[in-house]
Amino acid sequence: xxxxxxxxxxxxxxxxxxxxxxxxxxxxxxxxxxxxxxxxxxxxxxxxxxxxxxxxxxxxxxxxxxxxxxxxxxxxxxxxxxxxxxxxxxxxxxxxxxxxxxxxxxxxxxxxxxxxxxxxxxxxxxxxxxxxxxxxxxxxxxxxxxxxxxxxxxxxxxxxxxxxxxxxxxxxxxxxxxxxxxxxxxxxxxxxxxxxxxxxxxxxxxxxxxxxxxxxxxxxxxxxxxxxxxxxxxxxxxxxxxxxxxxxxxxxxxxxxxxxxxxxxxxxxxxxxxxxxxxxxxxxxx
Amino acid sequence: xxxxxxxxxxxxxxxxxxxxxxxxxxxxxxxxxxxxxxxxxxxxxxxxxxxxxxxxxxxxxxxxxxxxxxxxxxxxxxxxxxxxxxxxxxxxxxxxxxxxxxxxxxxxxxxxxxxxxxxxxxxxxxxxxxxxxxxxxxxxxxxxxxxxxxxxxxxxxxxxxxxxxxxxxxxxxxxxxxxxxxxxxxxxxxxxxxxxxxxxxxxxxxxxxxxxxxxxxxxxxxxxxxxxxxxxxxxxxxxxxxxxxxxxxxxxxxxxxxxxxxxxxxxxxxxxxxxxxxxxxxxxxxxxxxxxxxxxxxxxxxxxxxxxxxxxxxxxxxxxxxxxxxxxxxxxxxxxxxxxxxxxxxxxxxxxxxxxxxxxxxxxxxxxxxxxxxxxxxxxxxxxxxxxxxxxxxxxxxxxxxxxxxxxxxxxxxxxxxxxxxxx
Numbered sequence: 001x002x003x004x005x006x007x008x009x010x011x012x013x014x015x016x017x018x019x020x021x022x023x024x025x026x027x028x029x030x031x032x033x034x035x036x037x038x039x040x041x042x043x044x045x046x047x048x049x050x051x052x053x054x055x056x057x058x059x060x061x062x063x064x065x066x067x068x069x070x071x072x073x074x075x076x077x078x079x080x081x082x083x084x085x086x087x088x089x090x091x092x093x094x095x096x097x098x099x100x101x102x103x104x105x106x107x108x109x110x111x112x113x114x115x116x117x118x119x120x121x122x123x124x125x126x127x128x129x130x131x132x133x134x135x136x137x138x139x140x141x142x143x144x145x146x147x148x149x150x151x152x153x154x155x156x157x158x159x160x161x162x163x164x165x166x167x168x169x170x171x172x173x174x175x176x177x178x179x180x181x182x183x184x185x186x187x188x189x190x191x192x193x194x195x196x197x198x199x200x201x202x203x204x205x206x207x208x209x210x211x212x213x214x215x216x217x218x219x220x221x222x223x224x225x226x227x228x229x230x231x232x233x234x235x236x237x238x239x240x241x242x243x244x245x246x247x248x249x250x251x252x253x254x255x256x257x258x259x260x261x262x263x264x265x266x267x268x269x270x271x272x273x274x275x276x277x278x279x280x281x282x283x284x285x286x
Numbered sequence: 287x288x289x290x291x292x293x294x295x296x297x298x299x300x301x302x303x304x305x306x307x308x309x310x311x312x313x314x315x316x317x318x319x320x321x322x323x324x325x326x327x328x329x330x331x332x333x334x335x336x337x338x339x340x341x342x343x344x345x346x347x348x349x350x351x352x353x354x355x356x357x358x359x360x361x362x363x364x365x366x367x368x369x370x371x372x373x374x375x376x377x378x379x380x381x382x383x384x385x386x387x388x389x390x391x392x393x394x395x396x397x398x399x400x401x402x403x404x405x406x407x408x409x410x411x412x413x414x415x416x417x418x419x420x421x422x423x424x425x426x427x428x429x430x431x432x433x434x435x436x437x438x439x440x441x442x443x444x445x446x447x448x449x450x451x452x453x454x455x456x457x458x459x460x461x462x463x464x465x466x467x468x469x470x471x472x473x474x475x476x477x478x479x480x481x482x483x484x485x486x487x488x489x490x491x492x493x494x495x496x497x498x499x500x501x502x503x504x505x506x507x508x509x510x511x512x513x514x515x516x517x518x519x520x521x522x523x524x525x526x527x528x529x530x531x532x533x534x535x536x537x538x539x540x541x542x543x544x545x546x547x548x549x550x551x552x553x554x555x556x557x558x559x560x561x562x563x564x565x566x567x568x569x570x571x572x573x574x575x576x577x578x579x580x581x582x583x584x585x586x587x588x589x590x591x592x593x594x595x596x597x598x599x600x601x602x603x604x605x606x607x608x609x610x611x612x613x614x615x616x617x618x619x620x621x622x623x624x625x626x627x628x629x630x631x632x633x634x635x636x637x638x639x640x641x642x643x644x645x646x647x648x649x650x651x652x653x654x655x656x657x658x659x660x661x662x663x664x665x666x667x668x669x670x671x672x673x674x675x676x677x678x679x680x681x682x683x684x685x686x687x688x689x690x691x692x693x694x695x696x697x698x699x700x701x702x703x704x705x706x707x708x709x710x
Contacts, residue, residue: 018374018385018386020378021378021383022380023377039414039419039420043415044411044414050402051403119398125375126416127389128415283375284376
């Protein structure tokens with residue numbers, strides 16, 4: 001939807017004129033409109049969090065139980081059976097610290113991908129920048145992440161792992177995770193409106209992606225000649241970086257950082273434009 | 287004061303049938319399409335041959351600040367599409383509209399309500415979805431709660447609300463939006479009478495405050511009461527604009543209402559029909575009026591008017607009732623009852639009206655087709671017209687209307703449900 005504003009302020013002001021007309025080709029991101037609807041992002045995030053564990057017995061403890069159970073399974077498979085080394089870091093912390101950014105990513109990604117379809121009643125009834133929907137889905141994943149990180153801190157006390165000075169980078173790595181999750185989520189959510197196949201594809205994708213990321217095994221387990229190819233997966237830099245920033249150990253190769261950051265940003269920016277382009281037909285196709 | 291706040295210029299909106307309306311295309315379709323691309327390139331068929339319908343076309347009008355404009359039209363005339371375009375939900379396919387000021391749409395109240403959240407939480411959420419600021423919602427919160435009349439349950443999840451409470455709360459939030467331009471679609475068809483009165487009052491308040499209202503409804507009395515000017519849409523185009531009284535008359539009479547009455551001119555009746563000569567078939571409401579739309583909660587009368595030039599033995603005159611899709615709902619003849627059958631063993635020459643009543647709470651909403659048949663069993667069929675007229679049933683007030691979903695099925699009887707608790 002093209003919204004050319006004659007005056008400087010946004011769609012909620014009484015003194016401005018909106019022009020509604022067909023759009024063709026690529027259109028601007030109209031981030032100003034998004035900014036004016038920032039409170040809606042907040043409210044939708046808040047709703048997703050409030051509703052998520054309603055009518056569950058264990059409530060928000062699921063945010064802890066899920067990664068814990070995953071950790072137990074992974075440790076059994078990769079530790080007891082495959083016997084993959086984790087260096088000096090206790091295996092429990094090794095796996096758990098990687099599962100945190102991974103779960104934030106995969107949960108945000110799959111929630112965001114489904115978000116447009118599950119909020120279709122809003123899309124067909126009210127105008128607002130549609131971007132707020134996937135954004136809120138991604139942000140609501142942060143709460144689970146924060147709950148789980150409390151457990152991680154507890155585990156670190158238990159195993160007496162010292163926090164290195166690099167821990168200040170953690171928020172930036174989390175931000176990068178969100179950027180990537182939103183980027184992929186934007187593409188998938190727009191596709192999902194047209195092709196519901198996407199909803200069936202995502203569980204498979206995240207499972208495969210999980211195994212292709214250094215979660216239960218370290219990056220060093222990958223044969224040297226394959227490492228560059230492996231690092232094209234932007235989650236490699238994120239997961240390794242998160243573990244390194246929190247626990248120390250081998251520094252992450254520079255190439256992994258560069259690839260992670262540039263691919264994440266590329267996916268998000270392209271996702272934003274693609275989403276905006278598809279947005280005008282959302283209400284008609286949903 | 288005559289400032290134009292809504293200006294539509296040749297607005298048009300098209301939909302592709304088969305893709306946009308019926309279902310989402312699957313990935314498989316896309317792959318198949320892509321695979322056929324070279325074939326179509328060779329054949330010069332790059333434009334997919336999907337059928338396009340214009341839900342709205344060439345609609346131009348202006349609305350002044352403070353004006354309350356009614357939008358009238360049958361189902362599918364483009365009313366809802368027009369409102370969707372003006373409230374930015376979907377973008378026009380051609381033409382443009384200029385809108386000055388904030389648009390609030392009540393296309394459906396309670397948008398984004400979450401059943402798990404409490405009334406209070408939903409007020410904030412719904413307010414934000416409708417475009418209100420948090421501060422603004424906080425400021426009006428008490429007023430919203432009071433207007434809705436659900437104070438005691440405000441901390442209860444709305445899934446435990448009665449449908450009436452739910453609706454009242456939803457409408458209250460929307461009514462406190464205070465947009466410069468309010469777009470309303472049929473919300474008044476729901477809720478109890480007292481709440482409807484409250485809503486109408488709120489709407490005229492809005493209008494009196496100098497706000498602009500676009501009001502779509504099938505309820506002609508509400509349109510007449512609330513609006514001073516109206517436009518009439520037909521087949522996606524604007525066919526009439528006039529002071530509401532005139533517009534309503536135009537809508538109810540010219541072209542539309544005739545569908546509830548069919549008259550046969552002498553030259554339309556085939557010669558083989560003699561001595562039976564049909565004159566008219568009509569659907570009449572309890573007030574004796576022949577209207578385009580009949581309410582399902584009222585009984586309706588079907589009248590067949592005809593003349594017999596000679597006496598006919600064993601004549602039965604009857605009706606077929608079909609859905610608009612052509613499924614037969616029932617057949618009935620005027621001599622079905624043994625008494626009438628005995629009495630009219632031979633029907634003398636003369637002019638007759640055969641009349642029957644279809645009880646209230648029989649039809650579901652939608653369009654129906656009425657046909658007639660005049661025959662003598664196993665002797666001869668004199669006249670038959672299976673599609674003599676169509677009429678519409680409006681299900682306002684029908685059982686189950688507290689849920690705004692559409693009911694499947696041809697009939698919508700009011701059944702005598704009882705719920706008994708079983709103690710074991």
